[in-house]
Amino acid sequence: MRIEAAAGDITTQDVDVVVNAANSSLLGGGGVDGALHAAAGPELLAACRELRRTTLPDGLPTGDAVATGAGRLPARWVVHTVGPDARAGQRDPALLRSCFTRSLDVAAGLGARSVAFPAVSAGVYGWPADAVAREATRAVREWAAGHDGAVDLVRFVLFSPAVLAAFEDALAEA
Numbered sequence: 128m129r130i131e132a133a134a135g136d137i138t139t140q141d142v143d144v145v146v147n148a149a150n151s152s153l154l155g156g157g158g159v160d161g162a163l164h165a166a167a168g169p170e171l172l173a174a175c176r177e178l179r180r181t182t183l184p185d186g187l188p189t190g191d192a193v194a195t196g197a198g199r200l201p202a203r204w205v206v207h208t209v210g211p212d213a214r215a216g217q218r219d220p221a222l223l224r225s226c227f228t229r230s231l232d233v234a235a236g237l238g239a240r241s242v243a244f245p246a247v248s249a250g251v252y253g254w255p256a257d258a259v260a261r262e263a264t265r266a267v268r269e270w271a272a273g274h275d276g277a278v279d280l281v282r283f284v285l286f287s288p289a290v291l292a293a294f295e296d297a298l299a300e301a
Contacts, residue, residue, distance in 0.1 A: 138166035143239035151186035167198030190225035210248030260297035
């Protein structure tokens with residue numbers, strides 16, 4: 128698996144799956160979540176409302192992941208994951224790693240070959256960018272080691288130069 132970090136806008140990524148740093152309601156929000164919902168159009172919100180009506184009436188649990196169609200995005204699917212909120216005391220790195228591994232599980236189950244991730248929990252959820260980068264890269268590498276050939280490309284798509292630098296540093300570590 129190729130793992131890379133790139134500056135950019137996750138809503139424009141030409142990959143099979145873009146991962147949404149969602150809130151548990153799945154009904155939109157700020158940051159990456161708001162940008163993806165705005166770019167995807169009403170189809171994404173409709174798909175999320177259907178999940179809430181049917182399989183996730185209480186919302187998506189922190190650390191888990193679920194897929195919908197991607198609406199008007201270039202990607203085929205959106206995999207939604209809920210990161211831990213450090214401001215609310217959710218500081219367990221295992222919960223953060225689970226966002227990345229569960230998202231890859233869901234993406235692989237769809238047959239996706241390429242996945243774009245944001246820096247889940249590094250925004251309003253208060254996790255330091257270097258901690259997110261370290262846990263995310265570790266989780267993806269460990270997942271890849273146990274799922275040989277399941278996904279060809281993981282791209283961390285990062286809006287801020289500082290967060291990009293944190294991911295580049297984490298990827299440079301052996």
